[in-house]
Amino acid sequence: MKMLLTGFDLLLALTLLWLAWQLLRSTDIFKAIIFFICFGLLMSLAWVRMHAPDVALAEAAIGTGLTGPLFLAALRRIERKAGKNMMSEPAGNGEETGSRWKARNREMSPLLWTVTALTCCLAGLLIWTVLIIPRPLPGLADQVAGSLAESGVNNPVTAVLLNFRGYDTLLEVMVLLLGAITVWSITHAPFPPRVPDTSPVQKAAVRLLLPLICLIGGYLVWQGAYQTGGAFQGGAVLSAALVLLLISDFLWLPGMRSLPLRLGLTLGPLVFVLLAGFGILVEKTLLRLPVEYAGPLLLFLEAACGLSIGLTLAAFFAGGRPASDLRETPYSGEAKGKGPAES
Template identity: 40%
Template sequence: MTGNESTGHRRGMGLVPLFNLVMLVALFAALAWGYLAPVSGSSGLAHRVDAALVESGVESRVTAVLLNYRAYDTLLECFVLFLGVVAVWSLRPFRYDRHDPSPGLILSSLVRLLVPLMVLVGGYLLWAGSNQAGGAFQAGAILGGAGVLLLLTSSPLLSALPRGLLSCGICLGPVFFLMMGLAAMVLGRDFMEYRGEAAALAIVALEVVTALSIGLCLAALFGGRRPEAGQEGAGKAVPSQDGGEGR
């Protein structure tokens, strides 16, 4: 592929890109067929979703499916993220052999401008999720991005965050999700069955808590390892190794 390998070597390696190309074309053709093929008769589950939308507590179909009808899937997604963080924290700790203590004027002032804006956008997406595009995962991703920016600049804001709070926040999403599901059972419904007036409140609470927890999980994944016990703040340990990544 690069042109400076020997001819025999290149001929042997040529099969793999060819196989990739064939697979790509096949996948592309399958996708195009799936998109262009006429759908006959059935309109899927859309009418059933619409019919139950009044009871679901939200006006957005996507949010209704994610946090009400199929809340089980979202619960498991939260657990996947949580397990991801646990796995990353259990790996052998690793330290960079070099890091810049100062992130630079441009990056740090940009982060100072951007982070409040990102928190605002995350909050808006969370709120917008009830009747249009948006929701907990999108808001959580924006908050996680803000966390990554703070990690890059080793912001003093991070060292103000107690270490226990980070662990609690990461656990809180899945645990709160389960508690809400169990609370529905206590009230005489099925597991995670939310209906009517209470559903709106339950879904807003679920969205806020899961968004915060997802944001913390994503930032912790980027941070790479668990902050040390000896440090007084969560941010003290993490950016000391990640601080050099900003260019």
């Protein structure tokens, strides 16, 4: 059994390396994205094998489930903008692109050599670092386990993320909010406007799956208190539901009101900041939670953050703010229509 598992691990590692190589050398962007998605799925399997189910879940949900579609959406926009369809390019055209790439690579060979040398140095350094790690591993696992009772949750990962090192997570949530603000500043969604053309099978499948996805997202947030799960994983699953709604044209973006969206996007960060301030007022320390109320407070915080993270990731996918949010008429490329600008 042990040998079988070692063989499986070895196969997994080799497949990951092969996929990474294929991803990097592929000149077809669409193919590279598919390789990226496969890589992410196998990577989450690798995390499971390394006994890190929390990371595995985050990798599967955010790293693969959401980043893959994000890339695909970006590719689609590039194609629309370029006025051609790279996905359906016949083989001849693809080869031409490939040869152009090769030609450019030959030109860049001194730079390429430098990059290769630096990468080899980095890889060597990493291997050396892994080799000199003292065993048994030094860590704070015992300290975390010792003070787990004060955190209000039973899952050490959640305890560290939201209570002991809540500061880091606060900043992460803020970074996500900043990302959403940036995306909203760039353009309005959908960009460019598209004609709804959804297969009835897709609509039926989304109708079937949607309640379950929402249930699973909520379950993951709830489960974070005592098992693998949490706001990020639950939020990612929630955003998957929103992405499905978006691509099936159930949500009509141009008509969407922006105020509820804005409230949803800021709910998590707002609750986090309020809790931080609450910690200063009551416990005299930033983000320190009273021990007796820590459990419910953390659950509330996770629910709010999960909702905001889900909305934020879906906003990334939508790629812009709803058109009703614009105060000027949207930028249309050729005719610069000047709307009633509010000053």
